[in-house]
Amino acid sequence: MKDFFYIIIGAVLVNNVVMVKGLGICPLFGQGNDSRAVHGLSASVLLIMLLSTACAWPVYRILLVPFGIDYMETIVFVLIIAGLVQLAEILIERFLPGLRGKLGIYLPLTASNCAVLGLLEQNITAGRDLAYSMISALGTGLGFWLVMFLFEGIRSRVDAADIPESFRGTASYLIAASIMGLSFMGLTGLLDGLFGM
Numbered sequence: 001m002k003d004f005f006y007i008i009i010g011a012v013l014v015n016n017v018v019m020v021k022g023l024g025i026c027p028l029f030g031q032g033n034d035s036r037a038v039h040g041l042s043a044s045v046l047l048i049m050l051l052s053t054a055c056a057w058p059v060y061r062i063l064l065v066p067f068g069i070d071y072m073e074t075i076v077f078v079l080i081i082a083g084l085v086q087l088a089e090i091l092i093e094r095f096l097p098g099l100r101g102k103l104g105i106y107l108p109l110t111a112s113n114c115a116v117l118g119l120l121e122q123n124i125t126a127g128r129d130l131a132y133s134m135i136s137a138l139g140t141g142l143g144f145w146l147v148m149f150l151f152e153g154i155r156s157r158v159d160a161a162d163i164p165e166s167f168r169g170t171a172s173y174l175i176a177a178s179i180m181g182l183s184f185m186g187l188t189g190l191l192d193g194l195f196g197m
Helices: 002-014 025-030 035-064 070-095 097-103 106-110 114-123 130-160 170-185 190-195
Strands: none
Touching: 002 130, 025 130, 025 170, 035 070, 035 106, 035 114, 035 130, 070 097, 070 106, 070 114, 114 130, 130 170
């Protein structure tokens, strides 16, 4: 149980995929101040991270490694992610049409989110088992959601602030994201302090 929390807290705070590793930054700057859109995108990224990890792990271990074609991992992972996004979109449209309207374009955008591919590359090719990979996927998805939620609030405050014209827009967002990234990197010793590892 201790390892479970260690992996989750590590993925959410200490090794956050967006703030520490720099993956999945495009949605961070592309989002607006619409709370529903932020949560829709974050939920779809979390879902695709879990599903793609569950599908890619056995494909890598059962097909790619035994046949010596593990060098094709990136292509296979991208195909798995794109296929799962399409499948999720079809199922949601068929069985939950109201949810499809709420997610809008965010579900298809998940297929091009490099955080999902980075998660697969990090966990599966590093030789981690399926349980660790799934817990890490959950933590990474929650960490992505946390950053998107926090940056939505920061972005609305920056937009409302009285700042010089040259710093408005992207420049102020980059500065805010940099400061936010430094605060996440400051949590590096958190796991050692909490778990004595």
